[in-house]
Amino acid sequence: MDSNENKEIDLELEENLDELSTVDLALKLSDYNYEEIKELCERLEDEKLAMILEESELKTQLKIVKILNNNRILKLFSYMSKDDIVDILGEINAGKAKELINLMKEGDKKTIEQLMGYKEDCAGGIMTTEYIKLDSKLLIKDAIAKIKQIAPKTELIDTIFVVKSKKLIGTAKLRDILVAPENHKLEEITNEHFIYVEPETDQEEVSLIASKYDLTAIPVVNKNMGMLGIITIDDILDVIVEEHTEDALQIAGVSKEETLDSTLVESIKLRLPWLFINLITAFLASMTVKNFESTISQVVALSSIMSIITGMGGNAGTQTVSIIIRNIAIGKVELKDSIHLLKKQIFLDFVNGASIGLITGTIISIIYGNIYLGVIVILAMIANLIISGICGTLIPLVLKKIKLDPALSSTIFLTAVTDVLGFFIFLSLANVFLPYLI
Numbered sequence: 259m260d261s262n263e264n265k266e267i268d269l270e271l272e273e274n275l276d277e278l279s280t281v282d283l284a285l286k287l288s289d290y291n292y293e294e295i296k297e298l299c300e301r302l303e304d305e306k307l308a309m310i311l312e313e314s315e316l317k318t319q320l321k322i323v324k325i326l327n328n329n330r331i332l333k334l335f336s337y338m339s340k341d342d343i344v345d346i347l348g349e350i351n352a353g354k355a356k357e358l359i360n361l362m363k364e365g366d367k368k369t370i371e372q373l374m375g376y377k378e379d380c381a382g383g384i385m386t387t388e389y390i391k392l393d394s395k396l397l398i399k400d401a402i403a404k405i406k407q408i409a410p411k412t413e414l415i416d417t418i419f420v421v422k423s424k425k426l427i428g429t430a431k432l433r434d435i436l437v438a439p440e441n442h443k444l445e446e447i448t449n450e451h452f453i454y455v456e457p458e459t460d461q462e463e464v465s466l467i468a469s470k471y472d473l474t475a476i477p478v479v480n481k482n483m484g485m486l487g488i489i490t491i492d493d494i495l496d497v498i499v500e501e502h503t504e505d506a507l508q509i510a511g512v513s514k515e516e517t518l519d520s521t522l523v524e525s526i527k528l529r530l531p532w533l534f535i536n537l538i539t540a541f542l543a544s545m546t547v548k549n550f551e552s553t554i555s556q557v558v559a560l561s562s563i564m565s566i567i568t569g570m571g572g573n574a575g576t577q578t579v580s581i582i583i584r585n586i587a588i589g590k591v592e593l594k595d596s597i598h599l600l601k602k603q604i605f606l607d608f609v610n611g612a613s614i615g616l617i618t619g620t621i622i623s624i625i626y627g628n629i630y631l632g633v634i635v636i637l638a639m640i641a642n643l644i645i646s647g648i649c650g651t652l653i654p655l656v657l658k659k660i661k662l663d664p665a666l667s668s669t670i671f672l673t674a675v676t677d678v679l680g681f682f683i684f685l686s687l688a689n690v691f692l693p694y695l696i
Contacts, residue, residue, distance in 0.1 A: 280306065284313035287322075296325045304330070308337035316349060323350050332361055339413050340366075341386040341493065344373045373487075381464050382457030384497065385478045385487030388413045392430075394422045394445035398438045405432070414490055417475050420448045425483040428452050454479050457486055464489055465497045466589045535670055543568075543677035550685035557695045559626050560688050563635060568680035570614060571642035574607060575672045578650025583664050586654060593655040600651055607647035608640060615639030630694040638684040642676065645683075649675045 278286075287295055287310065299307060299322060311322055311334055323331060323346065335343050335358075347355040347370070359367055369387050376382030390408050392401050401418070409415045418430045428448040438447050454477045455464055468476060474491045547554070547564075554560050582599075585591040591599070615636035623632030653671050654664030688695065 280309040281313050284310045284315075284318065287318045288315055290318075292321060292325070295321050299325055304333045305337050308334040311346070312338055312342045319346055320350060323354070328358055328361055331358060335362075335366075339386045339388050340369055340373060341384060341487075344370060344383075345378075347374065348378060376457055379461045380457060381455045381459040381461065381476075381478050381489060382486065384461055384464070384493045385457070385489050386413055386493070387487045389419060389475075389485075389488045390415060391419045391421055391485055392444055394420050394427060394443070394448060396444045397440065398435060398442050398444065398447075399440035401435055401444050402440075405435070414475050414488065418444075419477055419485060419488070420444055421485065426452075426454065426477055426479055426485050427483075429477075452477070454483075455489070456480070461497045462587075465494050466587075468494045469498075470589065532670070536673070539670065539674035539677065542674055543681055546678050546681045547685070550681075550689065553685055553689050553692060556692065557631075557688060559628075559631065560685065563622060563631070564681055564684050566618060567635070567638045567642050567684045568677050570618075570639060571646040571676035571680045572673060574610065574643045575646030575650040575676050576669065578603065578647050579654055579668045579672055582651055582654045583668065586658055586664055591655070593659045596652060596655055600648060603647040603651050604644055607643040611640035611643035612636070614643070628695060630691050634684065634687045634691055638680070638687055641683045642680045645679050646672070646676045 283306075287298065290298070295318070302310070307322075311319060314322065326334070347358065359370055362370065373382070373385070373387070378384075388411065390405060390412055392404055396404065405415065405418065416432045418432060418435060419426060420428045420430055422445070427445075428450040429452050430444060430448050434447045435444070453467060453471050453473060455467065457478055457480070459478075464476060467473070468489075468491070473494075476489045476494075478486045478489060480486055582591065615638075618639060619632035619635040622635050623629050649672055650668075653675075654668045657664040657668060
């Protein structure tokens, strides 16, 4: 793209600067270089730039923070929620982060330091301290006045958190407060049956709770039921996307830490160990085949057919693993449910194996002019699909039970089982039928 085209894009962006949403602007900035981002930062007002900073991806956030001086960054932070500020401070240079924290007001500094003390993947690490908390003894008219006063500074106003003696006792909906008689007390419309989490709760569990109970916000409390913060729906959605992305990458043996911007050395370190593990499983399959070299040498057709059996077993197993991992992720299945699951899975894979096996066996019989070869294919296909279904069900459930990530490890074990047993079953059957194949 030449310089004229760049100028046209800049002019177009400048003309629509006030019309474009912060999300769209953040997306455009991801393609901008350092100088272009610097120029845009100079044009934008603090509030809008702060909103863009919140919506931008990490590499853009780091560029913006690097461009701006500390005073401008602190101005932007004044428009941002505390949890988003902590996320940024956790990624920038430690010295720069310390400088910014030391320049903050005492109250903000204390809050930020508290939030930074939690692990980033737990409830404490993703919560915000900007919410409305009111005493249960307040009259409705006084509660409304308080809400009007606090609302401009908070992230969430549709749910009000009600406390008594500094302990969280329930929640009240803004709508219920607005329609309640003014002389009633807030405790009279408080819902005392509420869901909460502790700061150490894993973020994945938080997302499951929010999904299960259809929550837009979850309070985070200490052991004495004192409120520490809340987790809002936007952070919950971010967690769900992050966890699903992580699972999808790990199923393929790729670390969530690797991006398109990762260096060559980083990518090698993240990928190579899993390739070595896959190499070991490949050797196991190879050694299985080696034990049947004499059978294969007498019936060369076996060498071209056996990969069909293992390939179909691997595909069927991957289907099962994906479904099980998905249901583990949303908290719908555990190891104790495996008996019921296995009954269905065995029948399902018997039908699928018989159907695919019949088609494959018929084609093989015609190609090689030997019906017994087709029979072997049908029997091996049924057996391997049933085994892959059983393993695809049990492996992720067992890994979850022993506290290992099923998304990260399941496909490795599944590949080993379907390849080794697939070759063994097929070649063992061929050995039995050998007189009819020669």
